[in-house]
Amino acid sequence: MRAIELTEFGGPEVLTWGKAADPAPAHGEVLIDVVAAGVNRADLLQRQGRYNPPAGASEIIGLECSGVVAEVGEGVRDWRVGDRVCALLSGGGYAERVVVPAGQVLPVPDGLDLAAAAALPEAAATVWSNLVMTAGLHAGQLVLIHGGGSGIGTHAIQLAVHKGARVAVTAGSAEKLARCAELGASVLINYREDDFVAAVRAEQSGANGPGADIILDNMGAAYLSRNVEALAKHGHLVVIGMQGGVKGELNLGALLSKWGSVHATNVRNRPATGVGSKAEIIAEVRRHVWPLIADGTIVPVVHAELPIAEAAEAHRMLDAADTFGKVVLRVREDAS
Secondary structure, eight states: OEEEEESSOSSGGGEEEEEOOOOOOOTTEEEEEEEEEEEOHHHHHHHTTSSOOOTTSOSSOOSEEEEEEEEEOTTOOSOOTTOEEEEEOSSOOSBSEEEEEGGGEEEOOTTOOHHHHTTSHHHHHHHIIIIIIITOOOTTOEEEESSTTBHHHHHHHHHHHHTTOEEEEEESSHHHHHHHHHHTOOEEEETTTSOHHHHHHTSBOGGGOBSEEEEEESOGGGGHHHHHHHEEEEEEEEEOOOTTOSOOOOOHHHHHHTTOEEEEOOSTTSOSSSTTOHHHHHHHIIIIIHHHHHTTSSOOOEEEEEEGGGHHHHHHHHTSTTOOBEEEEEOSOOOO
8 A cells, every 4th residue: 555654853844755565454443544644743753853653653654534434344343334533542643544443433424525524533533531521521611722833733723622622722813713713712921921820820710719720731841841831720620742842840839729620631642442531432432522523513624625635845844834623645636
């Protein structure tokens, strides 16, 4: 099959459209003819040699895809050849075909384009597992989402608003903040000009006083101390990215004074099945989020769709200041 090859680590130019061995489904796995693959910041880190796949996962980049079921392995009961699906992957998405455990596959809602569906699994799994399963998101809370214009951010805004929360976002331009407002964000913070701690502390969070009940953070070390300052009492800081570094100083006294908690999680390295697994998250997403996708309450926000052979340009685009939402790679036309 054709696939994006990574023969060395480096800049976007190391990504080439080459060949790879054809995968075959093992017991409990599904083989998908890939129509499109979502591009994620983790892909950029893997290209740079900073985020290796979990043991046993495909070395091919790509954490989500959409397509059509081509074959099912022994023991698979819920999927049939020809089903239109999207899937959460541990790797392998930038290719014509990929195998994935059946528990990580989702049906594509009627009427949704397969390219748009490729932008959903990673964002939906990350947002639901962190905001709801980890931090206990519920109505009346104030949620601060760093990087509101990202694929994760645009999905998180919509979910939090649906759950009845007020949403604060940070972004780097007035244009991005305006688009976040269109999705439902009400506290708009330009991180290039404004102090997000002061902006969030100026907001009341119900019984927990000023600050954010939940902070979804993609920066890591650079924002650690200020995020703790921005928390309301009993607040949850959930770190899902390290764009601002991996080592920071944590003021335990400040955290203790707020009865606060800090969580650091990812989806990729979770086990396939069991408690806290990818399958558990996907089952939750299908039950709670997929109806919202189907009725248009939550929409995938896609900035651009490029041919798979232009994966290098897609990586450059994801890093560009004006990109809003996801970038998707088209692998083949949808013939379903």
